[in-house]
Amino acid sequence: MIVAFVIAGLVGLFLAVAARRPAGYHVERALEVAAPTDRVFRVLGDVEQLADVFMLFGQPVARLVKAGKARITIDERVPDQKLGTKLEIESPMKSTSTCAITLVRTSTGSTVTWAMDGSHNFAGRMIGMLVNMDKMLGADLEKGLARLKAVAER
Numbered sequence: 001m002i003v004a005f006v007i008a009g010l011v012g013l014f015l016a017v018a019a020r021r022p023a024g025y026h027v028e029r030a031l032e033v034a035a036p037t038d039r040v041f042r043v044l045g046d047v048e049q050l051a052d053v054f055m056l057f058g059q060p061v062a063r064l065v066k067a068g069k070a071r072i073t074i075d076e077r078v079p080d081q082k083l084g085t086k087l088e089i090e091s092p093m094k095s096t097s098t099c100a101i102t103l104v105r106t107s108t109g110s111t112v113t114w115a116m117d118g119s120h121n122f123a124g125r126m127i128g129m130l131v132n133m134d135k136m137l138g139a140d141l142e143k144g145l146a147r148l149k150a151v152a153e154r
Contacts, residue, residue, distance in 0.1 A: 018112075020127060021120075022119060027137040028115040031145040035152040037080040037103040037110045043151050044083045044101055047074060053147040054085075055140040057092070060147075064089065080105075093123060116143050 009142045033040055044118035051062035051072055069091040075098075078086030085099045097118030104111045116137060120128060127133075 002033055013038065016087055022118045024117070025128075025133055025137070026115065026117050027134050028113065028139060029141040029145060030111055031142075031149060032106065032109065033149045033152050036110040037105050040110050040112060040123070040148065040152045041083070041105055042079045043148060045071060045074070045077060045079075048073070049144060049151065050083075052152060053144050054087075055144040056087075056089070056145065058140065058143075063090075076100075086092075093121075093126065095105040095119075095121070097138050110152075112145060 011093070043053065043100055051065050052060050054061040054072065056064065056070075061070055065072060070087065070089045072088075073086045074083060075086050076082065081103055083099075083101045083103070086096065087099065088096050095118060097116050099117075100115045102113045102115075104113075120133075
């Protein structure tokens with residue numbers, strides 16, 4: 001009986017702490033690409049190519065889009081400088097996030113910075129207590145940047 005109360009108390013404490021966690025998140029990664037900003041922007045500005053390089057849950061967003069589980073839209077375009085997107089996911093966990101991808105011309109090509117912002121629902125906040133979300137989402141941004149680099153440098 002005491003064990004049941006202790007377990008119930010721990011579960012209650014876990015839920016209370018999860019409820020107090022901030023919902024908002026920001027993840028950002030950058031990478032040098034040996035291609036001019038206009039070439040990189042052409043890849044990013046095409047929704048199909050963007051969906052092929054944008055990674056989420058370890059796979060290209062294009063797979064989620066084709067399965068009807070996600071939709072990606074381009075909300076802002078500043079040629080050769082910035083692209084703003086909105087990603088709406090229906091499954092496996094419903095969420096909406098925005099991305100700002102900025103390009104800066106360098107002497108060897110471009111620096112591409114990919115930032116993702118959104119907010120977690122209660123389930124996402126619980127998962128965030130068990131998993132480092134910056135590390136998890138950051139890994140997808142890093143894979144996406146690597147895919148973008150490979151396409152733009154071809």
